[in-house]
Amino acid sequence: DGGITQSPKYLFRKEGQNVTLSCEQNLNHDAMYWYRQDPGQGLRLIYYSQIVNDFQKGDIAEGYSVSREKKESFPLTVTSAQKNPTAFYLCASSIDPRGDTQYFGPGTRLTVL
């Protein structure tokens, strides 16, 4: 079964700690994305990657970092510099980045204690 997996489903972090969210896809898609979702605000783009070893900042990249060492994987690190990290994080991928359909993972809910 092809798809996108995100782990863990729920994540708790103490203030001041960095945490990494996993995103893996076996769809052979070139492009991958990270979004943050807060109630009433829709989806906001954090980072995107069009190809391996390349990634670009989205609208709200401050306090986040990513890597794209493999086509299948696009982990997101929420650093201690992110002022308000509690949110629902969604990973997505598309065949190519040129406005194509995005396919989403199930999401990770991060709560900072």
Add this chain to the structure above:
Amino acid sequence: AQSVTQPDIHITVSEGASLELRCNYSYGATPYLFWYVQSPGQGLQLLLKYFSGDTLVQGIKGFEAEFKRSQSSFNLRKPSVHWSDAAEYFCAVGALGGYQKVTFGTGTKLQVIP
């Protein structure tokens, strides 16, 4: 810059009634348009998309949407709503050529009552 407006934050319909969710977009050229659905605590699932051609697009789960260029709209419709349709619905706009991010609306939460 492109943008999407979903004017209804929350809509309640009775089971069996018809449904229309509104979406207005702003983009200078011909857009790519999408409707996604999200169940609580889950990811987004694509319902349908418009890239070109016939302006009436059929999707999964009995949904359809109509692209109206003159009104910059892409409203989602369903003739008869089922209780399982209760979810949040997102309209999104993208564009062909180069990298153009997909912009999502703020969503419309649908409640279905018996």
